[in-house]
Every structure is written in C-alpha cells, then in structure tokens.
Amino acid sequence: MFRYSSTRAAGRISGFAWVVTVAAAMLTACAPMPPAAGDAHTASPLAAQPSQSTTHSADGPLPVPVNLIALTQPAGQRRLMSSAYNQSYWPLSQYFETQRNEAYCSVATSVMALNALGIRRPESSLYPDFPFFSQQDFFRAIDPQVANAAKVSREGMTLDQLSAALGTFPVDVKKFHASDLTLDQFRNLVRDTTARHDRFALLNFRRVEIGETGGGHWSPLAAYDTASDSALLLDVARYKYPAVWVPVAQLYAAAQAVDSVSGLSRGLVIVSNAAN
Template sequence: MNIKLHKTLKTSVKAAIIWFCVSSGTVISQTLPVSSNLITFNSKEGEKLLIQSRAREDFFPLSMQFITQNNQAFCGVASSVMVLNGLGILAPETPQYSPYRVFTQENFFSNEKTKKVITPEVVSRQGITLEQLGGLIASYDVQVKVYHAADTNLEQFRKIVSENLKQPKNFVIVNYLRKEIGQEKGGHISPIAAYNEQTDRFLIMDVSRYKYPPVWVKAADLWKAMNTTDTTSGKTRGFVIVSKVN
C-alpha cells in the first residue's frame, strides 16, 4: 500500500475511534475492572488493534448504533436493535421520532411475530437463549443463521466470523458465558465488531456499557465461553449471523 495512503487511512480510523469513544461514553464510564487476558478498546493497545485489523467492516455501522441495554436481561434485545438499525431494516413506527423510524428496545416487540417467540416480560425476568435470539431477529425481514458451539469448532468459528467481518451488510452476535473470559458472571449477548489476525482477537461491543467497555478477547477464550451449556435451553451457547434478505 502507498505509504501516504496508509497514513491517511490510519488517521481516519484514529479519528473515528476518538469520536466513538467520546460519543459512546467509553472513555469516562465507571466500569468494572478488566482482567489481564482482555484488552479494552479505549486503551492505546486496543486502538492499535483496530487500526491494524483487516476485518473491521462491522465496526463503523455498529459504532453508529451502539446502545446500552435497558435492563440487565435485555442484552439480546439491545444487540438485535443495533444490528437491525445497522442493516437499515424498516423499523416500526416510533411516535416520539415521527415521521422518522428507528428500532428501539421499546418498539422491538411491537412486531407480533416476536411475541410468539418470547414476550418482553419474560425476557426481562430471564433473558433469552441463542435460538430465541435468532427467532426474534428473524421475525423481521432479515436472514438469520444460528450456530451452536457444539455443532462447530474453534477453527470454523474463527473462519466464519473473521470472513464475515470483512464484508458489509451482515453482522455477528455472540452468546457466551462471561466468567470464561474473566468477567462477572453469567450468560451474555453482544455484537462482534472486528477481528485482529495478528493477535487472534475479536472485539466485543458489550451492550452492558455500565458494566464493561468493549474488549478484545482471544478467539480461543471466546470459543470456550460459547461452548458452555445454557441451563434454560440445555444446549450450548454460540453465535448468529444476520444479513439482509437477497
């Protein structure tokens, strides 16, 4: 790559990172301590990993839609809202923003199909499983593919997700057990925004922004955290791929 062009791209990405950190509050939020196996996005090292990444197509659209889950059980809902807005899917009517439309955690369940999967009241009490996550998102005009960790392996996960992150107009949401990556404590759901091949790390855009900042996690650690059993479903956690209908 031309050196001048490389410097220009690097400067552009750096500017985008600064804007993202300030607008999302990741610089000043009072989050829990992060274990040494993780790299926070708003650190110098975390910024460098994004600049070096060749699989970051999802970072910019997700950063534009980055939100905090409304309650401690709505991680799947918040992640779904980010992805649907990132894809530009026609959203339900939103009276407070009329005539404009946007997906919110409040109107996400206005589609009657979602309530056939699970109601917002139940989600508020117990969260959702990987299959329920896929079913909720699929109730809108998108393609969804659900991958349980037990049906794949680390190499397949790394290849599928890293390749996806090189392409626009599709997103990855992961369902994992926090304690397996050194966090507190139970199952969680958030989108993946980028992959750094040199360090073999994925960037999790954690929607519980009051608790943890976005972090870079080793692929093997994330895989281990997904390859755990969800006691509600009796199946392993995993990931979903969401894309526009062709």
C-alpha cells in the same frame, strides 16, 4: 440445528426469597451474577483467580481482566485500525445501544444490528417523525409465544428465541451452536462476518470463560485481528464493561458453555440483509 440463553433478576430481598431469586437469575440470559459454587467444575481457570490479581483499571465500573484489551486503550485502538477485518465496527458503532435493563442484552444487540443493516425501519414510539428500531418497540411485531417484553425483562432470550424473534424482520438469520463448530470454524465465521459491513455476528456467551464477572450474555462482535487472534466485543452492558478485544479461543470456550435453560451450548447468530 441449534439454540441458547442468559439473564438476571436482582433486588434487595432477604432470606429464602433472596436465595430463590439468585438461583433463578443464574439460569437465564444476561445474568450478571457469577456461577454458583456447584458450577465450579464448568468454570474457566480464569474464574478461580482473585479479581485483584487478574484485573487492571479501565473506563468502566468493573476493571477489565488482564487477558483482555479495552478498545479505549491505545493498544486496543491500534488493533482496530490495523485490522483487515473491521468493517462491522463502523455501522455497529454508529448505532450502539446500552441495554435498557439487565436482561435486555439480546434486545440491545439485535436493535444495533437491525439499524446497522440499513433495512426499512418501523415507526418509532420514541421518535414519531423518524422510523427507527428501538428496544422499546422491538417486540411489537413478534409473536408473544416466541418472545415477549415482560418475560424477556426477567429471563433474557435463548439462542432459539432470539433467532426466531429476528426471523420476524426482513433479514437472513443463521444460528450456530458452538458445540457444532470446531475452533477453526468458529474463527472463520467471526473473521468472515466482521469483514462485512452488511452482516453481523451476535455472540451468546458466558462471561466467566473470558475472565469477567457475570453469567450468560449477548453482544455483537465488530472486528477480528489476525496477529493477536482476537475479536472485538461491543459489550451492550456498557455500564459494566467497555468494548474489549478477547482471544478467539476464549470466546469459543465462552460460547461452548452450556445454557442451563436449553441444556445446549451457546454460540452465534449471524444476521444479514435478506437480499444477501
């Protein structure tokens, strides 16, 4: 019923090899590169505006677009504290992860959710005396035909891949292509999930639709604010952008963006404890 993806490769390459690398990066899951000129017809109006006129300073290396509110700003903090739908924030923030490489957004997002769910944790190679879900060990029990560390490090994961990979763990997994949802249905999923501390919404989206620099990406949603009709995106590429409040209509448009690998829209994966 559904699927997705995103990524990026990079490096100091020249000539033809450089062109091939950039083209490949644009097809995948966490690709931080902006869309190619040929994709302009699918871009958001925000993407066409010069960054100098559409951004303001923030606490990350890239400025936050003016249509977004950083959680570190007073307005962002007030929005979180006043929201009736902020229960996902507390467990997710406790286990926040920054992705290990530029294609591991799906892995970092998943590890945050698995640890936050409080399910039985596996033995950890990082912390031998303390069971813990980690990006380093994420693929240990996953069928390599579904997803493997080497390939994901280059290409990231589609919606179908991440959904199947998470199905390896003792959690309930539901995936939703944004193209199968109306805006109201999408909003209801976000609102109802963020009202829970034991269920999390993992968003696959394209950055350009929310005014940011980059391609496809994964990050969890941690809260919803009714007054501003916005959701809090806990960006796992923290070296690039801080956590931000994004208007739900823009998140919906970003999730509807077609994944060039699967040929389908992006969307949401909802994970919860299997007992729920």
